[in-house]
Amino acid sequence: MSILINKDTRVLVQGITGYQGEFHTARMLEFGTQVVAGVTPGKGGIRVHGVPVFETVAEAIPPTSATAACIFVPARFAKDAALEAIEAELDPVVVITEGLPVHDVLQIVEFARRQNVHLIGPNCPGLTVPGQCKIGIMPNHLFMPGPVGVISRSGTLTYEIVAALTRQGIGQSTALGLGGDPVVGISFTDALRMFQNDPQTAAMILIGEIGGSAEEEAARFISAHVTKPVVGYIAGRTAPPGKRMGHAGAVISGTEGTAGSKIEALQAAGVKVATLAGEVAALVRGVV
Amino acid sequence: MKLHEYQAKELFAKYAIPIQKGVVIDRPEQVDGLALKYPLVLKAQVLVGGRGKAGGIKLAATAAEARRHAATILGMEIKGEKVRRLLVAEAAELGAEYYVAFTVDRAARRMAVITSAAGGIDIEEVARTTPDQIVRSTADPFLGVQSYHTRQLGRRIGLSGSLLSDYVGITTALYRLCVAEDAELAEINPLAVVAGRLLAVDAKVIIDDNAVYRHPSLPKNEELTELEAAARAEGLSYVELEGDLAIIGNGAGLVMSTLDMVAYFGGRPANFLDVGGGATTENMKQAIEIVVRKPGVRGLFINIFGGITRCDDIARGIVDARPPVGMVVRLTGTNEEEGRRILQAAGVHAYVDPEEAAQRAVTLTAGAGRQ
Numbered sequence: 001m002s003i004l005i006n007k008d009t010r011v012l013v014q015g016i017t018g019y020q021g022e023f024h025t026a027r028m029l030e031f032g033t034q035v036v037a038g039v040t041p042g043k044g045g046i047r048v049h050g051v052p053v054f055e056t057v058a059e060a061i062p063p064t065s066a067t068a069a070c071i072f073v074p075a076r077f078a079k080d081a082a083l084e085a086i087e088a089e090l091d092p093v094v095v096i097t098e099g100l101p102v103h104d105v106l107q108i109v110e111f112a113r114r115q116n117v118h119l120i121g122p123n124c125p126g127l128t129v130p131g132q133c134k135i136g137i138m139p140n141h142l143f144m145p146g147p148v149g150v151i152s153r154s155g156t157l158t159y160e161i162v163a164a165l166t167r168q169g170i171g172q173s174t175a176l177g178l179g180g181d182p183v184v185g186i187s188f189t190d191a192l193r194m195f196q197n198d199p200q201t202a203a204m205i206l207i208g209e210i211g212g213s214a215e216e217e218a219a220r221f222i223s224a225h226v227t228k229p230v231v232g233y234i235a236g237r238t239a240p241p242g243k244r245m246g247h248a249g250a251v252i253s254g255t256e257g258t259a260g261s262k263i264e265a266l267q268a269a270g271v272k273v274a275t276l277a278g279e280v281a282a283l284v285r286g287v288v
Numbered sequence: 289m290k291l292h293e294y295q296a297k298e299l300f301a302k303y304a305i306p307i308q309k310g311v312v313i314d315r316p317e318q319v320d321g322l323a324l325k326y327p328l329v330l331k332a333q334v335l336v337g338g339r340g341k342a343g344g345i346k347l348a349a350t351a352a353e354a355r356r357h358a359a360t361i362l363g364m365e366i367k368g369e370k371v372r373r374l375l376v377a378e379a380a381e382l383g384a385e386y387y388v389a390f391t392v393d394r395a396a397r398r399m400a401v402i403t404s405a406a407g408g409i410d411i412e413e414v415a416r417t418t419p420d421q422i423v424r425s426t427a428d429p430f431l432g433v434q435s436y437h438t439r440q441l442g443r444r445i446g447l448s449g450s451l452l453s454d455y456v457g458i459t460t461a462l463y464r465l466c467v468a469e470d471a472e473l474a475e476i477n478p479l480a481v482v483a484g485r486l487l488a489v490d491a492k493v494i495i496d497d498n499a500v501y502r503h504p505s506l507p508k509n510e511e512l513t514e515l516e517a518a519a520r521a522e523g524l525s526y527v528e529l530e531g532d533l534a535i536i537g538n539g540a541g542l543v544m545s546t547l548d549m550v551a552y553f554g555g556r557p558a559n560f561l562d563v564g565g566g567a568t569t570e571n572m573k574q575a576i577e578i579v580v581r582k583p584g585v586r587g588l589f590i591n592i593f594g595g596i597t598r599c600d601d602i603a604r605g606i607v608d609a610r611p612p613v614g615m616v617v618r619l620t621g622t623n624e625e626e627g628r629r630i631l632q633a634a635g636v637h638a639y640v641d642p643e644e645a646a647q648r649a650v651t652l653t654a655g656a657g658r659q
Contacts, residue, residue, distance in 0.1 A: 075498065101470050101499035102392055106429045109397045137565070139595035139622060154541020155565065159595045159621070160642075180540055182394050182472075209541055212394040235544035238551040246525045246540025246562040248498065249394070254412055276552060277545045278643050 001200040002129040002174045003149070003191070004092050004118060005068060009133045012037040012057065012066035012090060014073050014081045016048050020096070021072035024137050025049055028070075031134040037064040039081075057088045069093045070126065070135045078122065079104035086117045092186075094135045095121035095179075105183045112185055119185025123248070125155035125177035138175065146171015147288055149195035151188055152207035153178050153214075153247070157235060157277060161207060164281040170288060173201040180247030182211070188218035196226050203229045203288045205280060206271065210236035211250045211257040219265035229287035232266045232273040233280050234259045289495045292333040294375045295507050296491035299469060303461040305476075306454075307488045310377030316358035320351060324378050330357050333373040334366045335509060342366045347379055382489065383481030386445065387411055388459050389492075390427075390466045391473045398426040399466060401433070401459070405445040408478035433463035454486035455479075469506070470499030515559070515578055522574045524561055531556025533653045534579035534613070536572075537591040538563050538602075546591045549643060555650035558585045565596040572605025580611050587614050587653030591642055594621025603627035607634040614652045618645035 011028065015021040016038025026049050028035050035051050037060040044055035054060035057069070069085035071078060071094065078097040085093045086108070093112065100108075100122045112119035120127060126136010130143035138155070142163045148170055152158040155177055162175055176191055178184050188206055195201045204226075208215040215234065222230055237259040239245050241252040252258050263273050272287070274280045291299070297307045311322055312333070319328075332344030339345060344366050348354035354376070364371045385408030393400035406414045406421045415422050423444045427433050438459040442452045458479065466474050473494040480489045495506060512520065519526030525540065529547075533555045537543035540562050547557045559582055563575050580588060588611050592602050600623045606615075607630060619627050619638040631638045639645035 076501070099498045101502070102472055102496050103429070103467055103470055103499070106392075106398060110429050137596055141622075142595075152541070154539060154544075156537075156539025156593050156595060157541035157545055160542060160545075160593045163593075163621075182392060183397050207541070209544060214395070217395060233545075235541045235548065237548045238557070239544060239547065240529065243527050245527060245544050245560065250540055250544065276549055276643060278641075 001198050002132065003176070003194040003198050004127060004174065005129055005133045005135060007132040009135070010034050010036045010065055010067045011135055012039060012060055012064070012069050012085070013051070014039045014057070014069060014071045014085065016040055016051065016053055016072070017043045017046070018072055018074070022048055024072065025051060027140055028134055031140045033133050033135065037066045057084045057090070061088060066090060068135060071095045071097060073097060075099035079108060082108045082119070083111055086111050086115050086119070089115060089117060092118040092120050094124070094126050095119070096124060096126060096136055098123040100181070102183055105181065109183060109185055120176070121179040121184060123181045124179030124184065125158065127174060127176040129174050130172055136177070138177070142166055143175065144171040147173060147200060147202035148284060149173050149198065149201040149204045150175040150207070151178065151191040151204065152176070153180055153209050153249070154207060154235060157207055160277055161205065161233070161280050164278065165284065168281050168285060170281065170284055173198060180249055182249040188214050189221045192218060192221055192226055196228060201228065203231065203284060205284060206230055206232045206266070208232065208234045208262055209247065209250050210239050210245065210252050210259050211247070213256065215262035216265040219269040219271065222269040222271060230271045231280060231283045231287065232271045233277055234262045234273065289497055289500055289509055290335045291493045291495065291507065291509065292335065292373070293331065293491050294333055294373070296493040297488065299465060299493060300488055300491055303465045305458050305461050305488055306485065307491065308377050308380060308482070310375045312373050312375055313358065314362070314373050316355050316362055319354040319358050319376060322376060324376065326350065327379040328354050329377050329379040330354065330361060331375045331377070332361050332364065332366060332371040333375055334369045334371055336367040336369050339366050344371065380482045382478065385478035385480045386455070386486070387477045388462065388479055389473065389475035389477070390463055390471070393426055396426045398429065399463070400424055400426050401441065401463070403441050403445055403459070407480070411477065427463060432467070433460055435460055450484070451481065451486055458486060458488070470496045470502060472496045515581060519561060519578050522571065522578070524563060524571065524575055524578070526578060527560040528582070529557045529559050531558045532584050532586045533649060534558045534582065534585045534588045535591070536561045536563060536575050536579055536588070538567055538593065538597045539565065542591065542593055546589070546642070546646070549646045550589065550650060553647045553650045555646070555653060558582050563597070567597050567602065569601045569604040569608065572602050573609040576606065576609035576611050580613055585613060586656040587649055588616070589646065589649035590615065590617045591645065592619050592621070594619070594623060594627070597621070598623045599627025600630060603630035606631065606636065614656055616645050616649035616652060618642050
């Protein structure tokens with residue numbers, strides 16, 4: 001088992017003819033993902049790495065039975081693409097694109113909520129179920145199947161931690177990148193709930209960073225509802241207030257969003273929090 | 289992107305939000321002959337907060353006093369920001385002061401409206417000391433904010449009669465402004481009663497950086513340092529810090545964790561540069577040239593985990609750039625062997641373990657400081 005996707009997931013790639021879309025479609029196919037359709041307005045009828053390209057999502061679904069969407073469309077057109085996928089009830093809808101205006105994201109999130117569609121991102125690396133399916137841009141070779149669920153606001157930091165797990169022979173059930181924007185779809189809390197209910201997952205890793213209060217909310221949820229062990233890591237302990245640290249969402253505003261507050265909340269909920277990213281795998285080894 | 293008060297007020301005027309009348313000047317002698325009645329209030333136009341406490345807001349009863357204050361404030365720096373303009377307005381008698389703002393609520397994933405009858409002071413202070421004085425709600429992005437919503441809010445902060453009707457008009461318009469102008473924050477504090485009507489005495493607006501392209505007519509307020517601007521021009525994300533060890537990595541989370549690691553081992557990061565996913569040789573070369581330009585940099589630590597990014601591309605960029613300070617490289621991931629070979633040929637050792645590399649970088653920089 002896994003969360004959100006599995007070997008039966010059939011992926012539609014929006015923006016498949018662009019540089020990123022084409023490159024990562026090839027990587028997803030190599031991983032073993034069933035990429036069954038592409039959509040690029042104006043490019044319908046061609047094929048990209050053998051995948052048929054359509055003008056609209058509505059036209060693409062009946063002949064391909066696509067079930068999920070991966071969006072590489074440039075930021076200024078990404079809202080339209082995401083709403084189109086959500087209206088078609090593709091699930092999950094994974095928005096890789098960085099730089100969406102926040103008011104666009106608010107509409108996308110609200111529409112996904114109404115349609116009961118899982119929205120992942122924007123500005124995220126996607127998600128990977130080792131050995132079964134990958135949607136997004138995570139590197140193919142890092143993963144191995146196993147019992148650990150990984151949830152993260154950061155791409156490369158996830159790769160670093162997953163690589164360390166795999167080196168130590170600890171596999172992953174699903175690795176999920178939530179995205180680095182201030183407003184994103186699926187939250188830590190949503191993902192924790194899914195992992196708690198997933199029989200394959202025995203432990204979770206929560207990789208957070210400064211900004212917002214998603215980690216504090218996750219801590220409250222863990223206290224009340226999570227019985228599986230959780231290991232945490234928070235990036236940005238030494239980040240100064242008021243500066244956006246690379247991610248649009250990674251900013252301490254006033255007294256809100258500090259690493260200290262997040263670490264304290266997680267520890268109070270019984271989460272083992274690593275000081276350095278390199279300690280995460282060892283802490284996980286102690287609980288699985 | 290923050291707007292200056294006078295820019296925010298120009299935007300308010302566009303949405304028919306009543307504002308205190310004022311004139312923007314950039315030379316002290318311009319206070320002469322203003323068509324405004326004394327006493328006047330002179331307000332420094334800066335993007336940093338806390339200008340009042342820093343002496344950037346002054347009252348003047350006479351023309352001589354106004355000129356003197358204008359000269360003082362226009363020569364000031366507030367938290368490192370030089371005051372270039374003053375907003376001069378009639379110092380009206382303020383009645384009751386209210387607060388209203390729309391801001392992105394990250395947890396609710398909606399725009400939140402925050403309002404209070406305790407305006408005119410720091411709202412975070414109000415939230416701490418008398419949280420029952422604060423009224424909050426959120427907006428459905430498809431329904432928007434209708435008059436009945438703002439009427440309910442106005443009632444909850446104790447308004448009635450013509451002030452309630454002013455409040456409804458202003459608050460509804462403020463939400464319209466947020467959406468149409470892509471504001472992530474629009475705040476009126478205080479929203480004050482002046483001569484029986486509600487008026488925006490101060491104005492704060494932050495435009496979403498991701499949406500600036502949709503608003504070519506908005507002013508461009510550069511808050512960037514020279515190096516931050518240089519990095520942005522290259523499509524790189526750069527943040528200036530206080531120390532002496534320059535840091536480059538790929539991916540915001542990885543770079544943040546690199547800063548933490550360096551601090552943990554006793555080092556002091558000078559800056560933060562994220563080359564992003566899929567960085568090319570040229571990106572890497574530019575990145576190195578930018579971070580070492582910061583005065584006081586005595587060492588360079590490059591921490592790359594190659595996922596989408598290829599270690600061989602990175603290695604070529606490092607070799608091309610030839611940084612003028614001592615450098616420690618940690619390189620692992622996609623095409624690692626080739627990257628390592630390229631660096632070795634140029635006499636650069638590549639670490640695999642990030643912690644070992646960070647410790648080495650800290651030691652090297654401390655050594656350079658003693659020379």
